[in-house]
Amino acid sequence: MLRSLNHKTPPLLFNFNFNNLTSFHSRLKITQAFSSAVSPPSKAIIYESHGQPDAVTKLVDIPGVKVKENDVCVKMLAAPINPSDINRIQGVYPVRPEPPAVGGYEGVGEVHSVGTAVTAFSPGDWVIPSPPSFGTWQTYIVKDQNVWHKVNKGVPMEYAATITVNPLTALLMLEDCVTLNSAGDAIVQNGATSMVGQCVIQLAKSRGIHNINIIRDRPGVDEVKERLKDLGADEVFTESELEVKNVKSLLGGIPEPALGFNCVGGNSASLVLKFLRQGGTMVTYGGMSKKPVTVSTSAFIFKELSLRGFWLQNWLSTDKAQEGREMIDRLLGLVHEGKLKYKMELTPFTDFNTALDKALGKLGSQPKQVIKF
Amino acid sequence: MLRSLNHKTPPLLFNFNFNNLTSFHSRLKITQAFSSAVSPPSKAIIYESHGQPDAVTKLVDIPGVKVKENDVCVKMLAAPINPSDINRIQGVYPVRPEPPAVGGYEGVGEVHSVGTAVTAFSPGDWVIPSPPSFGTWQTYIVKDQNVWHKVNKGVPMEYAATITVNPLTALLMLEDCVTLNSAGDAIVQNGATSMVGQCVIQLAKSRGIHNINIIRDRPGVDEVKERLKDLGADEVFTESELEVKNVKSLLGGIPEPALGFNCVGGNSASLVLKFLRQGGTMVTYGGMSKKPVTVSTSAFIFKELSLRGFWLQNWLSTDKAQEGREMIDRLLGLVHEGKLKYKMELTPFTDFNTALDKALGKLGSQPKQVIKF
Numbered sequence: 201m202l203r204s205l206n207h208k209t210p211p212l213l214f215n216f217n218f219n220n221l222t223s224f225h226s227r228l229k230i231t232q233a234f235s236s237a238v239s240p241p242s243k244a245i246i247y248e249s250h251g252q253p254d255a256v257t258k259l260v261d262i263p264g265v266k267v268k269e270n271d272v273c274v275k276m277l278a279a280p281i282n283p284s285d286i287n288r289i290q291g292v293y294p295v296r297p298e299p300p301a302v303g304g305y306e307g308v309g310e311v312h313s314v315g316t317a318v319t320a321f322s323p324g325d326w327v328i329p330s331p332p333s334f335g336t337w338q339t340y341i342v343k344d345q346n347v348w349h350k351v352n353k354g355v356p357m358e359y360a361a362t363i364t365v366n367p368l369t370a371l372l373m374l375e376d377c378v379t380l381n382s383a384g385d386a387i388v389q390n391g392a393t394s395m396v397g398q399c400v401i402q403l404a405k406s407r408g409i410h411n412i413n414i415i416r417d418r419p420g421v422d423e424v425k426e427r428l429k430d431l432g433a434d435e436v437f438t439e440s441e442l443e444v445k446n447v448k449s450l451l452g453g454i455p456e457p458a459l460g461f462n463c464v465g466g467n468s469a470s471l472v473l474k475f476l477r478q479g480g481t482m483v484t485y486g487g488m489s490k491k492p493v494t495v496s497t498s499a500f501i502f503k504e505l506s507l508r509g510f511w512l513q514n515w516l517s518t519d520k521a522q523e524g525r526e527m528i529d530r531l532l533g534l535v536h537e538g539k540l541k542y543k544m545e546l547t548p549f550t551d552f553n554t555a556l557d558k559a560l561g562k563l564g565s566q567p568k569q570v571i572k573f
Numbered sequence: 574m575l576r577s578l579n580h581k582t583p584p585l586l587f588n589f590n591f592n593n594l595t596s597f598h599s600r601l602k603i604t605q606a607f608s609s610a611v612s613p614p615s616k617a618i619i620y621e622s623h624g625q626p627d628a629v630t631k632l633v634d635i636p637g638v639k640v641k642e643n644d645v646c647v648k649m650l651a652a653p654i655n656p657s658d659i660n661r662i663q664g665v666y667p668v669r670p671e672p673p674a675v676g677g678y679e680g681v682g683e684v685h686s687v688g689t690a691v692t693a694f695s696p697g698d699w700v701i702p703s704p705p706s707f708g709t710w711q712t713y714i715v716k717d718q719n720v721w722h723k724v725n726k727g728v729p730m731e732y733a734a735t736i737t738v739n740p741l742t743a744l745l746m747l748e749d750c751v752t753l754n755s756a757g758d759a760i761v762q763n764g765a766t767s768m769v770g771q772c773v774i775q776l777a778k779s780r781g782i783h784n785i786n787i788i789r790d791r792p793g794v795d796e797v798k799e800r801l802k803d804l805g806a807d808e809v810f811t812e813s814e815l816e817v818k819n820v821k822s823l824l825g826g827i828p829e830p831a832l833g834f835n836c837v838g839g840n841s842a843s844l845v846l847k848f849l850r851q852g853g854t855m856v857t858y859g860g861m862s863k864k865p866v867t868v869s870t871s872a873f874i875f876k877e878l879s880l881r882g883f884w885l886q887n888w889l890s891t892d893k894a895q896e897g898r899e900m901i902d903r904l905l906g907l908v909h910e911g912k913l914k915y916k917m918e919l920t921p922f923t924d925f926n927t928a929l930d931k932a933l934g935k936l937g938s939q940p941k942q943v944i945k946f
Contacts, residue, residue, distance in 0.1 A: 294875040465870050487870025494867045497838050497860025500882030502667040507880040509873030 237267040237313060240275075244338030245552055248300040250291030254556055257289065257303060265342050269317040272345050274327055278361035278546065279307025279336040280570045281559035283486075288334075295513060297334045304336030307571075308351065308360035318345050326353045330525050331516040332364050339549070339573050349525045352532050358544045358570045359535045362395070366568075367531045367540065368524065369485060369512045370399035374409075377510065378459045378481050386410035386455050388475040391463035391488060392428055392436065395568055398542040400461060405432030406539055410454045414439060414471055418565075431541075439468055447474045459483070466491030479504045485511070543567040610640040610686060613648075617711030618925055621673040623664030627929055630662065630676060638715050642690040645718050647700055651734035651919065652680025652709040654932035654942045656859075661707075668886060670707045677709035681724065681733035691718050699726045703898050704889040705737050712922070712946050722898045725905050731917045731943045732908045735768070740904045740913065741897065742858060742885045743772035747782075750883065751832045751854050759783035759827050761848040762834035763841040764861060765801055765809065768941055771915040773834060778805030779912055783827045787812060787844055791938075804914075812841055820847045832856070839864030852877045858884070916940040 241264050247256040267273045285305055287293035311325040321327065329336065330349035351360050373396075374380070374387070387404055391397050392413035404411040413428055413436045415421070425436040434454060441450075448456060456477030462469040463486030472482055473495065482505065484493060499505050516524050534540035545567040547555035558566040614637050620629040640646045658678055660666035684698040694700065702709065703722035724733050746769075747753070753760070760777055764770050765786035777784040786801055786809045788794070798809040807827060814823075821829060829850030835842040836859030845855055846868065855878065857866060872878050889897050907913035918940040920928035931939040 294871075484870055484873035486874070490870075492867045492869045493873070494865050495880070496865045497857055497863075497882075498667075500857035500866070500880065501859070501884045502882075504882055504884065504887065507868070507873065509870075509875075509877055511874045511877065514877065 239264040239273045239340045239342045242338045242340040244302045246302050247289050253289045269315040271315040271342050272321050273313045273342045274309035275312040276309040276573045278357045278570050278572050279304045280362045282365050302335035302338050306332040306364045307336035326351050355535045366395035367399045370396045377483050383408040386457040387459045388412040388457040389461035390414040390468040395542050401431045401433050410434045442471050465489045469493045481506045484509045544570050546570050546572045549573045612637040612646040612713045612715045615711045615713040617675045619675050620662050626662045642688040644688040644715050645694050646686045646715045647682035648685040649682040649946045651730045651943050651945050652677045653735045655738050675708035675711050679705040679737045680709035699724050728908045739768040740772045743769045746883050750856050756781040759830040760832045761785040761830040763787040764836035768915050774804045774806050775913050783807045815844050838862045842866045854879045857882045917943050919943050919945045922946045
């Protein structure tokens with residue numbers, strides 16, 4: 201029933217052929233007759249074909265499954281709706297389960313029961329799938345114990361549910377791409393109000409790294425700037441404020457940044473490049489404007505700029521699972537100390553459609569939607 | 574009289590204020606009175622202001638100068654007209670001497686006389702300025718012995734004159750940017766008929782690295798393809814031949830290239846990117862089309878492409894002078910063995926204006942112009 205897409209595909213949490221639920225039920229009854237432990241029945245958000253998420257997703261009931269000796273049965277507590285979840289449902293994300301599949305990729309749950317050979321987890325523990333795995337939008341998940349990573353229960357569940365996809369991306373981009381000095385170096389980023397952007401500001405600040413932030417022109421821009429400065433932003437500019445001959449004249453005492461992050465593309469990416477110092481690197485991790493990145497020949501040759509991308513899912517697939525878990529523990533430690541925070545909205549699972557509409561942008565600018573089961 | 578522009582500027586071979594030649598002559602006479610060795614008078618191509626090379630360059634006579642104890646006086650034999658020489662005269666190259674200045678940047682000469690403390694060079698030796706230095710378009714040059722690198726006299730002078738700017742760029746891009754396996758790996762490049770392009774083909778071939786080449790659509794394309802294949806090209810495509818859904822279907826048995834070289838920009842750079850394998854790198858070292866490089870967000874994130882530039886002048890300024898000289902010796906060794914060749918035309922110094930017109934493209938497609946003094 202489990203399938204692997206390629207070497208980069210993390211294990212599927214849940215993905216089966218819903219076209220044949222009757223047969224599935226029959227087989228399950230047979231299985232149950234030989235099993236001492238079976239998970240509770242589950243409710244899940246599934247999609248039977250790729251398409252617009254508000255058209256193709258639906259809530260279904262899934263019968264309980266056997267908890268084998270090395271399995272852990274987890275009662276999910278919370279799981280976010282990330283842009284990549286939406287892209288997977290749309291069928292435009294390069295690594296994705298084939299439908300029918302359960303939606304979601306990260307989240308946090310509480311251990312409900314464990315298989316007879318499991319000693320590392322006990323009922324009541326909080327766990328996250330790490331690396332993340334497809335299918336977190338359901339109430340009970342049964343998977344091998346290796347899938348799960350026990351996390352600190354001292355943080356709000358919505359942080360444990362969201363700590364991997366965005367905060368870990370921010371931390372890895374800051375630590376893995378270019379060696380920055382703790383004191384005095386600078387970074388520049390666009391899309392600074394995104395969840396990764398908010399994390400970058402705080403993680404840079406905590407290391408004494410100056411951060412220059414670019415945001416879209418929008419209503420209420422002054423409040424947005426204040427909010428980012430409260431998080432630790434040194435400078436926040438709208439794109440139109442950067443329509444000057446030399447953006448570096450706006451740096452004041454901040455050194456020219458060695459590292460830039462781009463999640464927008466188009467003109468906004470060009471602005472990041474303009475800020476970079478000789479030999480600087482721009483890392484692209486998103487493309488919200490759907491516009492490409494355009495770079496002059498002289499910027500490559502004479503300004504010696506380097507451009508690359510960052511993709512968490514790929515980083516985690518390269519034997520970095522344990523390192524990733526340690527970084528997640530660090531990040532949750534920062535959350536616990538109040539040094540890492542970002543805007544989210546917890547929405548009850550029963551209101552999934554509302555959360556999805558908000559995540560799709562149908563209700564204007566909204567905080568990150570996190571489903572509470 | 575010598576000046577340094579910044580840390581990246583190689584020493585000037587010759588750069589003085591021609592506005593005051595009379596005073597210069599007077600001072601020279603005083604100097605000569607105290608000197609036992611003075612260079613012969615020189616003829617030089619100078620420019621007194623930036624502008625179009627055919628308008629601002631002129632031939633002048635320069636009086637002999639004193640050969641100090643650590644100096645070597647070199648009678649120049651040959652020096653090329655490279656695109657970067659033209660850009661320096663135009664004032665659009667980022668590192669350049671301020672006019673009035675003598676043109677040229679690389680070349681080969683024969684030692685004419687040496688200062689009293691010089692033991693490493695003897696009259697008759699062939700030498701090149703290494704790293705290259707401004708001001709090679711003149712018949713006699715006097716400079717400190719550290720400027721000069723003795724080269725094998727067993728190669729045609731036009732190769733010794735041109736071995737640094739283009740062949741060394743090709744060698745460094747192949748060896749320094751990405752670790753390629755000797756056997757089986759592949760590279761892709763545009764501008765394959767350029768001098769760097771011709772060198773890349775031969776240097777790749779000599780290491781068993783497959784090479785895929787992209788050229789402009791032009792009259793006589795079949796002959797161009799044949800010529801490049803004779804040098805060792807595995808595949809040669811015109812840009813229009815690559816207007817297919819999936820360029821990789823054209824690779825045949827050649828593996829997807831890990832490394833690409835771009836000296837054109839625009840669509841031609843996009844074609845290089847399309848050939849690259851997952852995680853590949855494109856190095857930009859020129860921009861003949863004057864169009865920028867455009868890259869999609871997904872190519873950065875999901876194809877994990879890296880883009881950077883290569884600038885020989887910068888590489889040579891970073892304590893790599895000795896390594897550069899060793900690589901030049903290797904390259905001249907390949908020339909000597911008949912394993913590295915490229916098209917050039919030797920033009921007498923007296924016909925400098927014709928050579929310049931050819932280098933400026935005013936007489937159609939022409940081989941690299943090398944001035945023979």
